Amino acid sequence: MSEQIKVKSDTSPNSSNPVKIQPAKTKSDGAGNARNRIYVRAVKGIYQSVRQRMGLVCMLSFLILPWLQYQGQQAILFDLANQQFRIFAVTFWPQDLLLLAFIFIIAAFALVLVTTFIGRVWCGYMCPQTVWTFIFIWFEEKIEGTRHQRMKLDQQPMTGKKAFKKIAKHACWIGFSLFTSLTFIGYFVEIGHLFIDFFTFSAGWLVSFWVLFFTVCTYGNAGWMREIMCTHICPYARLQSAMFDKDTYTVAYNPARGENRGPRSRKADPKTLGLGDCIDCNLCVQVCPTGIDIRNGLQYECINCGACIDACDGVMDKMGYQRGLISYTTERQLSGGFTRLFRTKLFAYSIILVVLIALFTTTLLSRTPFDLDIIRDRNQLFRENFSGEIENTYTLKVLNQSQTTVTYHLSLSELASEYKWIGEKSITVSAGQVESIPVTLAVDPSLLSDTRNDFYFVITMKSGQDKPVTLYEESRFFKGR
Structure with missing residues (x-):
């Protein structure tokens, strides 16, 4: 238990100098809105490039796979009505439930292993909630403009121009939600007829219901709820503290180097002013999709997407400082020690994962047609x-x-x-x-x-x-x- 890291809330400063957070949340238009809205600022950098490419691969795989054909029929089809899962040349039946159990157990142990080693990278780079949310934010940026322009637009009274932008944005959200919902249902129903039947109102009521249900869920989750799904609904955020230890790589701010923080000119010597490398620009807060300040320490809301790293590295480059004020690091390394890459917990998880994969492979290969x-x-x-x-x-x-x-x-x-x-x-x-x-x-x-x-x-x-x-x-x- 002594190796576990205490996860902090986003209201507890990590140093003697409290964080001066500029407003990163502004109420969206409309009276009675119960929550403040997070306006995510666009940022460029190596980690965002990796995230975008991984998200693109995941999205394209999701959209393309149900359209693949094999021997004249849909290559991947999970036919629940006939109780058969078809994957290219292999068909799985209810008798193969053991294989499905193996897949879930292997996925769970793989997630635990990766989380113990490098934190919530699944959430930041490959989670469907993250991928869809950033796609919806991309629609916002293309239609309503940058973070500052979106904030300014929401503060303006309703005009024809504002109404047009809002309608266009939500139309794109709903259209994309419907398209991805149809694609998802296409994994369970013959996709070749699904699109035609749905838009010609020939689809059965059950298929139509699930298409509309997942459309509403996608639109609500990625368009409105966004970080609420990560911080309040997803149980993974609450379990991470049990997986983390002092050698887990997480996105972290280096207070020894950054404090005391404060603004200064590029030519000013921070040591003369008694300041650290952090110029208190709050860009790390503005680019965060969950709206936290990473300088407050490890928080369960952090999804390890690395957006704050890219934003901070850009500022360090402009100021002429060394990169890495915010980086993927460990609690032990921040304390001046050396990270232990090979430890008992990781070794045990790896052995269990290898054994499970071996059992799954043996069971699969011994399966008769x-x-x-x-x-x-x-x-x-x-x-x-x-x-x-x-x-x-x-x-x-x-x-x-x-x-x-x-x-x-x-x-x-x-x-x-x-x-x-x-x-x-x-x-x-x-x-x-x-x-x-x-x-x-x-x-x-x-x-x-x-x-x-x-x-x-x-x-x-x-x-x-x-x-x-x-x-x-x-x-x-x-x-x-």
Whole structure:
């Protein structure tokens, strides 16, 4: 517990010199607004370039993947109605729930590992809430102007020009929300028909409801709630203090170098004036998407996006000072020590993650493209025929989990040296379908060693030039007394 970092609120100064925060929040127009609005200032720098490129990759991947085709059908489709998840050549069924559990567990441990090492970079660079929020802010900047212009516009009385800009902005927000909502639903419904059916009012009420529901959610989250999602709703922000330690890399301000802060001219010597490198310009506050002052220390609202680093580095360049007043650093390094990159916690998380990935890979590779379910005759466990043989009846259900029609061959293993198979020994099943075949087995009782004899149904699939795939399913043959 001594290694954990105490997360501070944004109202507790980190030094003896309290932060003089210029107003970074201005009430938006409209009476009765319960919260102040954050006007995010645009900033350029290496971290914002990385964030924008990662966001672009994530957004393009999201928009393109449902349109990909494979063998004449949608390559990625999570068909909930038919309970099958299709990913290119592989189809997953409810029986593959273990794989889904593995994916969630691996994702959770990967998030914990990354957070312990380098903080909330997921939130700052790849979280959908962050990506969509910055896209909505981009629409604001293109239509309403810079941060200062947006603040000035909201303070003006309603005019025709202001109304036009507001309507244009919200129209872009709603249009983009609808487009991304349709794309998202396209992962669960055939996207080739979804757009046409929706705009021609031919889509079913359930599909239309979910499209409109996610449109409203996207518009509200990225357009209005924004940082509220990160600071009050998302549980990840509240859990970060349990993952952080003194060697976790986070966005932090160096008070030993920055204090005492205050304005000065470029030519002035800060040491002569008794000042640190921080000129108290408040740009780090103005560019922050959650509206915090990083100089107050580590706060749970910080999403590690690095915007304040880029803003501060730009100011340091103009002043002729060394960069890094705000940087990705650790609590131990700020205290004058050396960061421990290799530590027990990280090693343990890494080992667990590797083991989980190995188990997932093994389970995935051992998965067969078909399944066999055996149902015994519940009315009569066994019966004796006119020849004195004992008969047991079964219903074999064959599930074709592949995306092509396949013929399967059935046989037995480990029952008796001689037996009679009454029924078909091969069955053809269409892609993604289940077919049933009744089978009766007859065995001379003298060949059976016990009243209950364990054996295996053997099902073999041979497709083209591929190596045959064989599956063994255990069952029982009852002899009686």
